[in-house]
Amino acid sequence: MATPPGGPSRSDDPLSPFSIERRYAGEMILFTFVGTVDDSSVDQWREALDAYIDGRPGAPRYCIYDLTGITDWGLTPRAREKLAYGASLHPDARGRVAIITPPMGPLRAVIDLFRRSQLSVSQPTLDVRLFSSLEEGLAWVAEILPPALR
Numbered sequence: 001m002a003t004p005p006g007g008p009s010r011s012d013d014p015l016s017p018f019s020i021e022r023r024y025a026g027e028m029i030l031f032t033f034v035g036t037v038d039d040s041s042v043d044q045w046r047e048a049l050d051a052y053i054d055g056r057p058g059a060p061r062y063c064i065y066d067l068t069g070i071t072d073w074g075l076t077p078r079a080r081e082k083l084a085y086g087a088s089l090h091p092d093a094r095g096r097v098a099i100i101t102p103p104m105g106p107l108r109a110v111i112d113l114f115r116r117s118q119l120s121v122s123q124p125t126l127d128v129r130l131f132s133s134l135e136e137g138l139a140w141v142a143e144i145l146p147p148a149l150r
Contacts, residue, residue: 017041020048024149028062028141034069042079046086053090060095061126062141066134067101067111084118093126096144098137101130 017037021030029052031045053061087093099115101108108130115128131137142150 016044018045018048024062024142024145027056027059027145027149028064028138030064030066030138032066032069034071036072037070037079039076039079039082042082046082049086060144061093061097062095062145063097064134064137064141065097065099066137067099067107068134070107073107073110080114083114084122087118087122091122091124093123095126096141097126097128098141099128099130100134100137101132103132 017035018031018033018041021032022028023030029049031048033041033045049063052063099111101111112130115130120128129137129140131140
């Protein structure tokens with residue numbers, strides 16, 4: 001994929017369970033998760049997502065979550081509650097979220113179940129889809145960016 005206008009910007013903290021890349025003048029955010037996802041990871045991710053949302057009040061979301069680097073999905077009941085609660089805070093969320101997972105396996109099944117049972121109910125105007133390819137997910141989200149950003 002070509003470098004978007006404004007170029008990408010990255011935030012790589014070696015202690016973080018994910019990296020953050022902002023594209024298209026900061027409008028699109030890409031979270032790339034690595035290693036173990038646990039309660040602490042969910043807390044850190046939620047803080048970063050809230051900063052993205054709060055920095056763009058009322059704007060559509062252009063998010064990509066690349067989960068292909070996760071080696072241990074330790075989602076506790078508390079982490080699942082926090083994910084569901086976070087979604088309930090923004091029932092009017094709109095835009096697109098691409099979730100990149102391996103094409104098959106338990107992670108994809110769990111994410112798809114959460115997407116269908118929680119997100120589609122708590123955030124009905126936010127379009128969330130699963131992809132096996134980062135490039136396909138990025139292209140799908142970029143389709144709805146304002147023309148001036150593409």
